[in-house]
Amino acid sequence: MSKIIQFDENAAKGIERLYQTPDVVGQRSQMLYALGLKPGQRVLDIGVGPGLLAFDMAQMVGDQGHVAGIDLSEPMIAMTTRRCTELPWTDFKIGDATKLEYDDDSFDVVTSTQVYEYVSDMPAALEEVRRVLRPGGRVMILDTDWDSVVWHTSDHARMRRVMDAWDAHLHDPHLPASLGTKLSDAGFQVDRVDVIPLLNRAYHPNCYSFGILFAIQNFARQNGIDPTEADAWATELRELGDAYFFSINRYLFSATSR
Numbered sequence: 001m002s003k004i005i006q007f008d009e010n011a012a013k014g015i016e017r018l019y020q021t022p023d024v025v026g027q028r029s030q031m032l033y034a035l036g037l038k039p040g041q042r043v044l045d046i047g048v049g050p051g052l053l054a055f056d057m058a059q060m061v062g063d064q065g066h067v068a069g070i071d072l073s074e075p076m077i078a079m080t081t082r083r084c085t086e087l088p089w090t091d092f093k094i095g096d097a098t099k100l101e102y103d104d105d106s107f108d109v110v111t112s113t114q115v116y117e118y119v120s121d122m123p124a125a126l127e128e129v130r131r132v133l134r135p136g137g138r139v140m141i142l143d144t145d146w147d148s149v150v151w152h153t154s155d156h157a158r159m160r161r162v163m164d165a166w167d168a169h170l171h172d173p174h175l176p177a178s179l180g181t182k183l184s185d186a187g188f189q190v191d192r193v194d195v196i197p198l199l200n201r202a203y204h205p206n207c208y209s210f211g212i213l214f215a216i217q218n219f220a221r222q223n224g225i226d227p228t229e230a231d232a233w234a235t236e237l238r239e240l241g242d243a244y245f246f247s248i249n250r251y252l253f254s255a256t257s258r
């Protein structure tokens with residue numbers, strides 16, 4: 001049975017909380033700045049999730065523009081629809097990244113953040129992006145490489161076992177390393193790639209690693225790590241005090257449809 005996380009009601013609420021921490025708000029601001037959307041533009045957000053990015057993009061394109069979003073998860077679509085209820089130039093529906101239900105050349109910009117790492121058929125997904133983008137349109141994709149994690153620990157072997165188990169929560173935990181090639185193969189010109197690091201030097205409820213630590217602990221307990229070991233791993237990190245240190249890299253790809 002696949003271990004890939006399904007975004008049910010609880011997972012959707014967890015992601016909404018996690019993505020409102022200052023760490024992820026900062027990451028989103030960098031993406032919005034890089035996007036530089038203009039009033040009137042038509043945007044599609046693939047795997048729209050809780051809709052935080054879609055809401056901000058809708059403000060940028062204004063009521064002469066359009067923001068559409070799809071997601072496999074019904075609770076995510078419900079959350080995003082509620083968030084954007086006052087913005088009638090938005091439209092969200094359940095859909096699959098590999099089968100977009102939009103006409104050819106429908107959008108100026110396509111975005112997708114933290115989604116393609118869950119998708120097994122990337123050639124199909126990128127072919128769909130190219131089809132729905134107008135010629136010369138832009139795609140911006142942000143994903144994590146889980147090998148980029150640095151977490152202070154006295155037990156590196158245990159850390160490796162837990163993080164190896166966590167790798168199974170998505171399809172490709174190292175997508176950024178191959179994404180440039182995948183975009184080129186799909187007919188895009190890669191214009192730039194930026195790295196966005198998140199860094200936590202203290203453990204507190206409003207940091208990214210606070211939420212992700214819980215998620216990893218729970219996932220590891222249910223997916224091959226002895227619960228006692230998963231709990232000991234989490235307890236060590238929570239009790240590090242001033243010695244706490246966590247960082248992870250996101251990678252932001254900007255490409256043009258040729």
Ligand SMILES: C[S@@+](CC[C@H](N)C(=O)[O-])C[C@H]1O[C@@H](n2cnc3c(N)ncnc32)[C@H](O)[C@@H]1O
Binds near residue numbers: 015
């Ligand atoms: C980690 S969340 C990211 C949500 C959002 N993009 C953000 O950054 O706030 C991943 C999302 O991708 C969605 N997803 C995963 N596979 C998908 C697919 N094949 N098609 C559409 N959505 C998908 C999940 O349902 C989930 O909402």
